[in-house]
Amino acid sequence: MSTQQQEPETDAEPEPESQETPTDQEMSGLSSPQQKRLQRKHEGAAERERAAAEDDLEGDTVHLKVFRFDPEVEGKQEPRFDDFHVPFERGMTVLDAVIYARDEFDSSLTFRHSCRQAICGSDAFFVNGRQRLGCKTQISELDQPVRVEPLPHQEVVKDLVVDMDHFYDQMHSVEPYFQQEDLPDGELEEQRQTRENREKVKMSTRCIWCGACMSSCNIAAGDNDYLGPAAINKAYRFAMDEREDEEIKEHRLRIVEQEHGVWRCQTQFSCTEVCPKDIPLTEHIQELKREAVKKNLKFW
Numbered sequence: 001m002s003t004q005q006q007e008p009e010t011d012a013e014p015e016p017e018s019q020e021t022p023t024d025q026e027m028s029g030l031s032s033p034q035q036k037r038l039q040r041k042h043e044g045a046a047e048r049e050r051a052a053a054e055d056d057l058e059g060d061t062v063h064l065k066v067f068r069f070d071p072e073v074e075g076k077q078e079p080r081f082d083d084f085h086v087p088f089e090r091g092m093t094v095l096d097a098v099i100y101a102r103d104e105f106d107s108s109l110t111f112r113h114s115c116r117q118a119i120c121g122s123d124a125f126f127v128n129g130r131q132r133l134g135c136k137t138q139i140s141e142l143d144q145p146v147r148v149e150p151l152p153h154q155e156v157v158k159d160l161v162v163d164m165d166h167f168y169d170q171m172h173s174v175e176p177y178f179q180q181e182d183l184p185d186g187e188l189e190e191q192r193q194t195r196e197n198r199e200k201v202k203m204s205t206r207c208i209w210c211g212a213c214m215s216s217c218n219i220a221a222g223d224n225d226y227l228g229p230a231a232i233n234k235a236y237r238f239a240m241d242e243r244e245d246e247e248i249k250e251h252r253l254r255i256v257e258q259e260h261g262v263w264r265c266q267t268q269f270s271c272t273e274v275c276p277k278d279i280p281l282t283e284h285i286q287e288l289k290r291e292a293v294k295k296n297l298k299f300w
């Protein structure tokens with residue numbers, strides 16, 4: 001079964017941080033001392049706001065509503081929401097809260113997690129109506145009850161665990177690795193990249209394969225063959241890298257300009273909005289469309 005319905009945002013102020021504070025991507029472009037001072041000011045304000053929200057929650061419990069589904073256990077095959085009341089602690093994330101619920105109340109509660117620092121990409125959930133990383137989402141920034149569901153538009157295996165096979169297949173279909181024909185002489189010779197080219201591909205290299213973008217995309221929901229924003233971003237990462245062989249670049253462009261590739265994107269920006277690594281996915285997709293046109297490749 002699958003949680004196909006994307007619910008409306010339930011937080012009053014869904015992403016105050018993204019509205020008030022420059023993203024990592026914007027930060028990387030900050031150069032003047034004034035911009036940096038402004039950034040520090042924004043960060044200070046966001047920190048104070050969070051501290052105030054945490055003061056309010058101190059000593060309280062957090063009300064979690066967690067999606068449950070277990071196809072293998074009699075009596076648990078019907079999807080439902082379970083309520084958990086977890087004692088709040090400063091700095092508590094959604095992942096901390098569900099770990100507490102599992103450890104203290106119900107050891108059968110199932111979800112993936114590993115690094116707890118927004119690196120492994122394994123704990124993308126649908127929290128209060130939006131795709132978020134559990135370990136990067138502060139409880140104090142959310143309205144209660146905090147509703148935690150598996151990623152929409154994916155098959156649910158159990159509770160918060162979804163089947164990621166299709167997502168990984170799409171990622172692998174763009175051949176996400178260097179395939180340089182002529183390697184430089186000498187085994188240990190570096191393959192250097194200019195600073196400018198590194199800047200160009202920098203954001204695209206940050207993907208952690210969490211699947212949040214794919215889950216948020218209406219096009220991917222309606223077209224199972226659509227490559228999806230993450231796979232296209234991965235193709236961009238190599239297509240724009242000056243160290244890649246020209247022929248392979250063109251081969252990769254042909255993969256992304258196919259019927260279910262870049263031309264399916266309707267620039268809705270949902271992927272860009274939910275990406276926890278602030279990758280400008282929609283922008284990258286548009287750039288690959290332009291590249292395909294320049295190279296006179298067929299478009300749909």
Ligand code: SF4
Nearest residue numbers: 207208210211213275
């Ligand atoms: S592009 Fe962003 S949202 Fe999509 S898989 Fe990568 S990190 Fe996750």
Ligand code: FES
Nearest residue numbers: 115116120121135
């Ligand atoms: S646990 Fe690794 S990204 Fe959240």
